[in-house]
Amino acid sequence: MRGRLTNVVVAGLGGQGVLKASDILADVALRAGFDVKKSEIKGMSQRGGSVTSDVRFGQTVLSPMVSPGEADYLLVLEPTQVEPHKHYLKPNGKLITPDAVDVGKLPNKKTLNVALLGALSAHLPLPEAGWLEALREAFRPEFFEHNQQAFLSGRASQSPGK
Amino acid sequence: MPSAKRQLLSGNEAIALAARDAGVALGTGYPGTPSTEILERFSELGGRGQWSPNEKVALEVAIGAAFAGARAIVTMKHVGLNVAADPLFTAAYTGVSGGLIVISADDPGMASSQNEQDNRRYAVAAGVPMLEPSDSQEAYDFLFAAFEISERWKLPVILRATTRVCHSYTIVQPRGPNGAPKPPRFERDIRGRVMIPAYARPAHKRLRQKLTEIEEWNETGSMNPVIKGDKKLGIITSGISFMHAREAAPKASVLKLGFTYPLPMKKIAAFAQGVDRCVVIEEGDPYLVDAIRAAGIAVEGKAEMYRFGELDVPRVRRILDHDLSPEPAKPPGKAPQLCDGCQYRLVFEALRKRDCIVAGDIGCYTLGVLKPFEAMDSCVCMGASLGVGLGLRHVLPPEQARRVVSVIGDSTFVHSGISGLVEMIYNPPTEGHVLIILDNATTAMTGHQEHPGTGRKLDHQPTNKLVLEDLARSLGVKRVHVVEPRVGSNEFERTLDECLASRELCVIIARRPCILIVKRLRELEQSECEKKEAPCAAG
Numbered sequence: 221m222r223g224r225l226t227n228v229v230v231a232g233l234g235g236q237g238v239l240k241a242s243d244i245l246a247d248v249a250l251r252a253g254f255d256v257k258k259s260e261i262k263g264m265s266q267r268g269g270s271v272t273s274d275v276r277f278g279q280t281v282l283s284p285m286v287s288p289g290e291a292d293y294l295l296v297l298e299p300t301q302v303e304p305h306k307h308y309l310k311p312n313g314k315l316i317t318p319d320a321v322d323v324g325k326l327p328n329k330k331t332l333n334v335a336l337l338g339a340l341s342a343h344l345p346l347p348e349a350g351w352l353e354a355l356r357e358a359f360r361p362e363f364f365e366h367n368q369q370a371f372l373s374g375r376a377s378q379s380p381g382k
Numbered sequence: 383m384p385s386a387k388r389q390l391l392s393g394n395e396a397i398a399l400a401a402r403d404a405g406v407a408l409g410t411g412y413p414g415t416p417s418t419e420i421l422e423r424f425s426e427l428g429g430r431g432q433w434s435p436n437e438k439v440a441l442e443v444a445i446g447a448a449f450a451g452a453r454a455i456v457t458m459k460h461v462g463l464n465v466a467a468d469p470l471f472t473a474a475y476t477g478v479s480g481g482l483i484v485i486s487a488d489d490p491g492m493a494s495s496q497n498e499q500d501n502r503r504y505a506v507a508a509g510v511p512m513l514e515p516s517d518s519q520e521a522y523d524f525l526f527a528a529f530e531i532s533e534r535w536k537l538p539v540i541l542r543a544t545t546r547v548c549h550s551y552t553i554v555q556p557r558g559p560n561g562a563p564k565p566p567r568f569e570r571d572i573r574g575r576v577m578i579p580a581y582a583r584p585a586h587k588r589l590r591q592k593l594t595e596i597e598e599w600n601e602t603g604s605m606n607p608v609i610k611g612d613k614k615l616g617i618i619t620s621g622i623s624f625m626h627a628r629e630a631a632p633k634a635s636v637l638k639l640g641f642t643y644p645l646p647m648k649k650i651a652a653f654a655q656g657v658d659r660c661v662v663i664e665e666g667d668p669y670l671v672d673a674i675r676a677a678g679i680a681v682e683g684k685a686e687m688y689r690f691g692e693l694d695v696p697r698v699r700r701i702l703d704h705d706l707s708p709e710p711a712k713p714p715g716k717a718p719q720l721c722d723g724c725q726y727r728l729v730f731e732a733l734r735k736r737d738c739i740v741a742g743d744i745g746c747y748t749l750g751v752l753k754p755f756e757a758m759d760s761c762v763c764m765g766a767s768l769g770v771g772l773g774l775r776h777v778l779p780p781e782q783a784r785r786v787v788s789v790i791g792d793s794t795f796v797h798s799g800i801s802g803l804v805e806m807i808y809n810p811p812t813e814g815h816v817l818i819i820l821d822n823a824t825t826a827m828t829g830h831q832e833h834p835g836t837g838r839k840l841d842h843q844p845t846n847k848l849v850l851e852d853l854a855r856s857l858g859v860k861r862v863h864v865v866e867p868r869v870g871s872n873e874f875e876r877t878l879d880e881c882l883a884s885r886e887l888c889v890i891i892a893r894r895p896c897i898l899i900v901k902r903l904r905e906l907e908q909s910e911c912e913k914k915e916a917p918c919a920a921g
C-alpha cells in the first residue's frame with residue numbers, strides 16, 4: 221500500500237484568508253519533500269459565502285479532494301462554519317477552531333488564519349523552520365512580523381500530545 | 383532557468399506557464415470561472431494576453447494570429463464555447479498555420495455556472511481533436527502536445543479542463559522556455575481559408591481525412607497509458623476521474639485516456655478484452671461510454687444519478703459497487719450575497735418596491751434574486767436580459783408589459799447586450815422598454831477584470847474606452863440617463879419612475895464603481911496622473 225496521507229480541510233467565509241492558509245500549509249509540505257495536492261472551490265467568494273480548501277500530503281496523492289469522514293484535521297476560521305463541514309472529520313480527527321487561540325491577544329485580527337495554522341502545525345510532521353520560511357514568502361515584509369507572532373502563539377497553544 | 387524549478391501550481395497556472403514556455407504569441411479570452419486565471423497569469427509572466435468583448439471575438443482574433451503562423455491560445459469557460467461555436471466549427475475546415483489551442487474550462491457540479499454542459503461533445507460536433515489533463519503536470523505537458531498536434535495536422539485543438547483540474551494545485555516540473563517559434567508571416571491560401579461552398583466542400587473532406595489519420599496516430603501515441611493491475615477489474619477513465627478512480631480502486635487495471643477525440647478504439651477494445659469486468663468512469667455526460675459501446679465494445683457505465691455533479695472518491699466507489707441508494711445530502715454552507723455596501727442593493731430594492739417584472743442577466747447582480755430582494759424573474763445566459771425583456775413586453779397585456787425591465791451588468795452588456803439593444807431599437811414594443819445597465823466599472827463576478835467599457839486592458843493599463851451612453855444615443859435611444867445609485871439620494875428611483883411611465887425606449891445607466899475596486903481605481907488613477915506630470919487630485 222501507499223504511505224499514509226495527511227488530510228486537512230480548511231473552512232471559513234470569503235475574505236477570511238482560507239486560501240492563504242491552505243497555500244502556506246501546502247507550501248510547507250512541498251518543502252518537506254512530500255507529494256502535495258490542494259483543491260478549492262472559490263466560486264463567488266468575495267460575497268462572503270463559504271470557502272473550503274482541501275490539502276492532502278504524503279508519499280503519493282491521487283484525488284485532490286478530501287472525502288467526507290477522512291479528514292485528519294478540520295481547521296475552521298469562523299464558528300458558524302463548523303456545522304457545515306464537520307462531516308469531513310474522521311471519527312477521531314481533530315477540530316481546530318478560533319477557540320484554540322486567544323483571539324484578543326493576536327497582534328492583528330487578520331492573522332487569525334495564521335494563528336490557527338500555528339495550532340495545526342503542532343500536530344503535523346513538518347519542521348518549524350519550513351513553516352517560518354513559507355510564512356516569510358507568503359507575506360510582504362511589513363506583515364511578516366505579525367504573522368510570525370500569530371503563528372508562534374498558535375503553535376504554543378497546543379500542549380504536546382494534545 | 384528559474385521556471386525549471388518544481389512548483390505547486392494550479393491547473394490554470396500550469397497552462398499559463400506552458401503557454402509562456404511554448405512561445406505563445408497571443409492569448410485571448412473572456413473571463414469565466416474556472417478559466418479566468420489562465421490569461422491573467424500568462425500576462426503576469428510576460429505573455430501578451432488580452433480580454434476580448436466576448437468569446438466569439440476572442441476566438442476569431444486567435445484564428446487570425448494562427449493564420450499568420452503564430453502560436454495562439456484562447457480561454458473561456460464551458461458556456462463561452464457556445465458563444466464561440468460559430469467560428470470554431472468552420473475553423474476546423476479552414477485549419478490553421480500556427481498552432482491554435484482552444485481552452486475550454488468546464489464546470490461539472492456548477493460551482494459557479496448556470497449549467498453543467500459537457501464540452502467534450504463540441505470536439506465531436508466540430509471535428510476538433512481534444513486533450514483532457516488530470517492534474518497540473520498534465521495541464522502543462524498537454525498544452526505542448528496540443529501544439530504539436532495542432533501544427534502537424536494544421537487544426538485547432540481543444541484542451542478541455544474542469545474546475546477540479548483548473549483550481550487544484552499539484553506539483554509541476556516545467557521544461558523551461560522551449561526554443562523560439564518561427565516568426566509569423568502571411569502566406570496566401572484562398573482556397574484553404576475562404577469558405578465559400580466550392581472551397582468548403584473539399585475542406586470538409588480534408589478535415590475528415592485528418593481525423594482518420596489522427597485516430598490512427600492516437601492508437602499508438604503516449605497519451606493514453608495503461609496502468610497494469612488486477613485482471614478482474616478494468617477501468618477506462620479520463621480527466622480528474624482518473625485520480626478518483628485510482629484511489630477508489632487501487633488494484634484495478636486502468637486505461638487512462640488523455641487524448642479523448644478521436645478515440646483510440648482499437649486500444650480501448652484490446653483493454654476491455656483483457657479484463658473480466660470493464661467499467662467506464664467519467665464525470666458528466668456518458669460521452670466515453672456511448673462512443674465505446676457504439677464501436678461494439680461491451681463496457682459498464684454509471685447509473686444516471688451520477689451524471690449530475692462532480693465525481694469524487696466515494697461516488698466512484700458507489701458506481702463500482704452498483705450502489706443506487708440516495709447519497710448523503712451535503713450540509714448547506716453560507717450562500718454568497720451582495721456585499722453590504724453594494725451599489726446594487728438600492729436598485730433591487732427599488733425594483734422590488736414597484737413589483738417590476740425583471741428580465742435579469744448574469745453577474746454579481748444575479749444575487750438580487752435572493753432574499754431580501756427577490757427582484758429577478760429570469761436569468762438564462764449572458765445578454766439574455768434584453769431579448770427576454772423585449773419578448774415579455776411584446777406579448778403581455780399592457781398593464782403588465784409596462785412593469786417589465788431588463789437589468790444587465792456593464793461587462794455583460796458589452797459581451798452580448800449590444801445586439802439586444804439594437805433589437806430594442808429595431809422592434810420597439812408598443813409600451814416602450816426600460817433597460818438598466820448596472821455599471822460598476824468592472825467584471826466583478828469573476829474577480830474584477832477589465833472590459834472595453836472600463837477603458838483599461840487586461841493588465842489595467844489605459845486604452846480606448848467604450849462610452850455606454852454615447853453608444854446608446856448613437857443607436858437612436860432618446861431617453862438615456864446616467865445616475866449614481868447611492869444612499870440618501872432618490873435620483874435613481876425618480877428616473878426609474880419617469881422611464882416606466884414614459885412608454886418610450888429608455889436606458890438608465892446606474893453608475894458607481896464596485897466598492898471592492900475603489901482602492902485599486904484610485905491607485906491606478908494616481909499613478910497615471912503622476913506619469914502625465916499634471917496636477918493630481920489629492921488622495
Ligand SMILES: Cc1ncc(C[n+]2csc(CCOP(=O)(O)OP(=O)(O)O)c2C)c(N)n1
Pocket residue numbers: 412413414415437459461462463465496744745746747764790791792793794795822824825826827828
Ligand atoms: C458566455 C459566458 N461567458 C462568461 C460567463 C461568466 N460570467 C458570468 S457573468 C460575467 C460578467 C459579469 O460582469 P458584469 O456584467 O459587469 O457584472 P458584475 O459581476 O460586475 O456585477 C461573466 C464573465 C458566462 N456565464 N457566460
Ligand code: SF4
Pocket residue numbers: 266267719720721723724725726746747822826827896897898
Ligand atoms: S463585489 Fe462589487 S458588485 Fe459584487 S456584490 Fe460586492 S460590491 Fe457589489
